[in-house]
Amino acid sequence: MLASGGTAGNKYKQMKQLILAVSLVFAILHGNAQQIEMKKTFGGYTFSKDGKHLNMKNLAAIMQPNKEAYTLIKSARSNNTLAMVLGGVGGFMAGYSLGSSLRGKEVNWTLLGIGAGAIGVGIPISISANKKTKQAVALYNKGLDKTSYFKPKFKIITNQKGIGLVMNF
Secondary structure: OHHHHHHHHHHHHHHHHHHHHHHHHHHHHHHOOOOOEEEEEOOEEEEEEOOEEEOHHHHHHHHOOOHHHHHHHHHHHHHHHHHHHHHHHHHHHHHHHHHHHHOOOOOOHHHHHHHHHHHHHHHHHHHHHHHHHHHHHHHHHHHHHHHOOOOOEEEEEEEOOEEEEEEEO
């Protein structure tokens, strides 16, 4: 009876160690989730880190330690601001001009043309801002891989004593 109790005790101990090891692996893998995630949306991308939505200002603050990514995101942020101003002003000018015709007044074609031009100039600037932001995020995430000093590799092994989990780093 003592022998069977000892064997059951060893199996319990092994199971406890396996659960502890798997929990440790889970904690390590989720603890190192520092990358910025990108999702394609209509008209651009949304960015998040650890489930939290990031705007351009947040992205710049996070990327500050990575000089190359920070330079790109600052440029993207400036382009994004310019594109939003051009789009807003152009949209107002074109909308105001078209709205005049709805009120029975004559359309101000000059104002409409300038507004459409501003929108037309803003679109490629916005596209450039999206590309730069995407590049900056890729650089930042790539830089995390280089600076990570703890890259464990896991392997499950078996032998006559049971099953085990080996971690090499």
